[in-house]
Amino acid sequence: MNAMTEGYVTPDGRQIGPVLMEMKNITLRFGGVVAIKDISFDIREGEIRAIIGPNGAGKSSMLNVISGFYVPSEGEVWFRGQKRGPMKPYEVARLGIARTFQNIALFDGMSVLDNIMTGRLTMMKSGLLSQALWFGSAEREENENRAKVEKIIDFLEIQNIRKTPVGRLPYGLKKRVELARALAAEPKILLLDEPMAGMNVEEKEDMCRFILDVNDEFGTTIALIEHDMGVVMDLSDRVVVMDYGKKIGDGTPDEVRNNPDVINAYLGVAHE
Amino acid sequence: MFYREAGDFKTSYRQDSQTFPIRFDRWRFYAVLALAFGVIPFVINDYWANSVFVPFLIYAIAAIGLNILTGYAGQVSLGTGGFMAVGAYACYKLMTSFPEVSILIHVLLAGGVTAAVGVLFGLPSLRIKGFYLAVATLAAQFFLVWLFNKVPWFYNFSASGQITAPDRTVLGYFVTGAQTSATAKYLVCLVFLVLVALIARNLTRGTVGRKWMAIRDMDIAAEIIGVNPLTTKLTAFAVSSFFIGIAGALFFAVYLGAAEVGEAFGIQKSFLILFMVIIGGLGSIFGSFAGAAFLVLLPVLLKNLLVGTLGWPTDLAAHIELMIVGGLIVVFLIAEPHGLAQLWRLAKEKLRLWPFPH
Ligand SMILES: Nc1ncnc2c1ncn2[C@@H]1O[C@H](COP(=O)(O)OP(=O)(O)OP(=O)(O)O)[C@@H](O)[C@H]1O
Ligand SMILES: [Mg+2]
Numbered sequence: 001m002n003a004m005t006e007g008y009v010t011p012d013g014r015q016i017g018p019v020l021m022e023m024k025n026i027t028l029r030f031g032g033v034v035a036i037k038d039i040s041f042d043i044r045e046g047e048i049r050a051i052i053g054p055n056g057a058g059k060s061s062m063l064n065v066i067s068g069f070y071v072p073s074e075g076e077v078w079f080r081g082q083k084r085g086p087m088k089p090y091e092v093a094r095l096g097i098a099r100t101f102q103n104i105a106l107f108d109g110m111s112v113l114d115n116i117m118t119g120r121l122t123m124m125k126s127g128l129l130s131q132a133l134w135f136g137s138a139e140r141e142e143n144e145n146r147a148k149v150e151k152i153i154d155f156l157e158i159q160n161i162r163k164t165p166v167g168r169l170p171y172g173l174k175k176r177v178e179l180a181r182a183l184a185a186e187p188k189i190l191l192l193d194e195p196m197a198g199m200n201v202e203e204k205e206d207m208c209r210f211i212l213d214v215n216d217e218f219g220t221t222i223a224l225i226e227h228d229m230g231v232v233m234d235l236s237d238r239v240v241v242m243d244y245g246k247k248i249g250d251g252t253p254d255e256v257r258n259n260p261d262v263i264n265a266y267l268g269v270a271h272e
Numbered sequence: 273m274f275y276r277e278a279g280d281f282k283t284s285y286r287q288d289s290q291t292f293p294i295r296f297d298r299w300r301f302y303a304v305l306a307l308a309f310g311v312i313p314f315v316i317n318d319y320w321a322n323s324v325f326v327p328f329l330i331y332a333i334a335a336i337g338l339n340i341l342t343g344y345a346g347q348v349s350l351g352t353g354g355f356m357a358v359g360a361y362a363c364y365k366l367m368t369s370f371p372e373v374s375i376l377i378h379v380l381l382a383g384g385v386t387a388a389v390g391v392l393f394g395l396p397s398l399r400i401k402g403f404y405l406a407v408a409t410l411a412a413q414f415f416l417v418w419l420f421n422k423v424p425w426f427y428n429f430s431a432s433g434q435i436t437a438p439d440r441t442v443l444g445y446f447v448t449g450a451q452t453s454a455t456a457k458y459l460v461c462l463v464f465l466v467l468v469a470l471i472a473r474n475l476t477r478g479t480v481g482r483k484w485m486a487i488r489d490m491d492i493a494a495e496i497i498g499v500n501p502l503t504t505k506l507t508a509f510a511v512s513s514f515f516i517g518i519a520g521a522l523f524f525a526v527y528l529g530a531a532e533v534g535e536a537f538g539i540q541k542s543f544l545i546l547f548m549v550i551i552g553g554l555g556s557i558f559g560s561f562a563g564a565a566f567l568v569l570l571p572v573l574l575k576n577l578l579v580g581t582l583g584w585p586t587d588l589a590a591h592i593e594l595m596i597v598g599g600l601i602v603v604f605l606i607a608e609p610h611g612l613a614q615l616w617r618l619a620k621e622k623l624r625l626w627p628f629p630h
Contacts, residue, residue, distance in 0.1 A: 093496060
C-alpha cells in the first residue's frame with residue numbers, strides 16, 4: 001500500500017485522504033532575512049493540518065507561499081500531483097485555495113453580504129453586457145450564488161448582520177465574516193492564519209466548532225496557524241512545528257508534544 | 273410613519289437585491305420618472321433648460337461616470353474634462369463624416385471611443401496609485417486639450433479652431449443646432465441619463481461592482497480571493513470613460529452647440545465634476561445626482577438671490593459661490609466623505625425609526 005496515494009484512517013476513526021499539497025524544500029528570503037529555511041511537508045486531503053511555532057518563526061510566510069502571495073526563493077510547491085508554476089495570487093485562488101489573514105483583510109466599505117459574495121467572484125462568469133442590463137445570465141447567476149452564500153450565512157450564524165457594513169462590526173464577528181468569505185469560494189484547501197487570535201473563550205469555542213464542522217460537512221482540507229496549544233491539540237490531525245524558519249517537528253499532536261526539539265523551542269532552552 | 277420596511281417582506285433574492293427595496297422609495301422613484309417625462313417637457317422654457325435642466329442632466333451623467341472610477345473602484349482621476357473633450361470631438365468628427373447616421377448612434381459611439389482612450393490612460397493605474405495616479409490623469413487632461421488644439425484635423429481645419437454642431441434631428445425634431453427647442457434638448461439628455469443611471473446601478477450591485485469595491489477597499493485581499501486587478505481596473509476606466517464620453521458629446525452637441533476645447537473642457541471641468549462627486553457622495557449613484565443638482569443650482573440660486581434680489585455686483589456673487597463650494601468640499605472631505613447621499617441615508621434611517629427612536 002502506498003500511503004502517498006491511498007490515505008488512511010486515524011485511531012479515532014477520521015478518514016484521511018491522499019496527499020493534496022506538497023511543499024518541497026521551500027526556502028524564502030527577504031534580502032538578508034531568511035524567513036523559511038529548506039522546509040518540506042505535505043497536506044493530505046480532508047485533514048486539519050496545524051502550523052505552530054513561536055513569534056517570527058515564519059508561519060505566516062509559509063501560508064503566504066502556499067497561497068501564492070510569496071514566491072519561494074527555492075523549492076517547489078506541488079498541488080494535486082502537479083508542480084505549480086509561478087502564479088499570480090488570483091490564479092491560485094481559482095485553483096481552489098482560499099484563506100483568511102492574521103490581520104483581518106475584509107472590504108470595510110461593503111456590507112457583510114457583499115463581502116461574502118466576493119468569495120464567489122471566481123465562479124461568476126456573466127459578461128459585462130448582461131450585467132449592465134441585469135438580464136439573463138447575470139441575474140440568474142446572482143440569485144444562484146446568493147442562495148449558496150445564504151447557506152454559509154446560516155451555517156456561521158450571522159443572519160442578523162447580513163446588511164451591516166463590515167467596518168461597523170466588532171473584531172470577533174469580523175473574523176467570522178472573513179471565514180465566511182473564504183468558505184464561499186468552496187475551496188479545496190482552506191488556509192487560516194490565527195483564526196482565534198484576540199478572541200474570548202466563548203468566541204474561540206464557536207470558531208473551533210465552525211472549523212470542525214467545515215471539515216466534517218464539506219470535507220474541506222484545512223491548514224491553520226494557531227498559538228493556543230489546547231486548540232491545536234484538539235483540532236488538528238497533524239502538526240508542523242517551525243522555529244526560526246526551520247522545521248523542528250512534524251507529526252500527530254502527541255508525537256509533537258513529546259518531541260525534545262519542540263519542547264526546547266517552547267521552553268527556550270536551545271537558544272541562548 | 274409611512275416610511276417603513278415592516279410588512280414589506282422579501283420572498284426572493286431577486287426582490288431583495290432590487291434597486292429600491294423599500295416600497296415607498298419605489299413609489300417615489302416612479303413619481304420622479306412621471307414628473308421628468310410627463311410634466312417637465314411640457315412646461316420647460318429656454319431659461320430653465322439652459323441654466324438648470326440640461327446642464328444638470330449632462331453633469332449627472334459625467335458625475336456617474338467619475339463616481340464609478342473614483343467612488344466605486346477607488347481610482348482618482350483629474351482627467352474628466354479631457355475625457356469629455358474626447359467624447360465631444362469624437363461626436364463632432366462622426367457627425368460631420370457620416371451625416372446620414374442618427375445623432376443618437378454618434379453619441380453612443382463617441383462614448384465608445386472615449387472608453388478606448390480611457391483604457392489607454394488607465395494603464396498606468398496598474399503600477400501607480402493615489403496621488404501619483406491623480407497626477408498621471410492630470411497629464412492626460414492637459415495632453416488631450418493640447419492635442420485637440422494643435423491638430424487641425426480634429427476641428428476640420430476651421431479658421432476659428434472651434435467645433436460647431438451641425439443641425440441634426442431625431443424623429444423629425446431638431447436636437448442640435450440653433451432651431452432646437454428646450455423640450456428636445458431636455459428630453460434627449462434625460463433619456464441618456466436614465467439609461468446611464470440604470471446601467472450604472474446594475475453594474476454596481478452585481479459582480480463587477482463588487483470587484484471594483486474590493487479593489488478599492490483592499491487590493492491585496494481582492495487579488496487573493498481571485499480578482500484580477502488588471503481587468504478590473506481597466507473595466508472601471510472603460511465604463512467610466514464611456515459615460516463621461518457621452519456626457520462630453522451631449523455637452524458639445526446639444527448644450528453648447530459650438531465649443532473651443534480649452535474653454536469647454538479645461539481643468540476646471542475636471543474639478544467641477546470631482547466636486548460634484550465628493551459633495552454628492554463617493555460610491556453612490558444617487559449621490560452623483562445630488563452633487564450635480566447642487567453645483568448646478570447653487571450659482572443660479574446665488575445669482576438670483578444676491579444679484580437679482582439684493583442688487584450685489586455679479587463678481588461678488590461669483591466669489592461667494594467659490595467660497596461656499598470650497599468650504600463645503602473641506603467639510604465633506606473631513607466630516608462626511610459619503611456626501612449628501614449619506615446625509616440622506618441617515619435622515620431616512622431616522623425616519624424609519626420615527627416616532628420611536630429606540
Ligand atoms: N514581507 C516581508 N519583508 C521582510 N521580512 C519579512 C516579510 N514577511 C515576513 N518577514 C520576516 O520573516 C520572519 C517570519 O515572519 P512571519 O510573519 O512569517 O512569522 P510568524 O511565524 O507568522 O509570526 P507571528 O506568530 O508573529 O505571526 C520575520 O522575521 C519577519 O520579520
Ligand atoms: Mg504570523
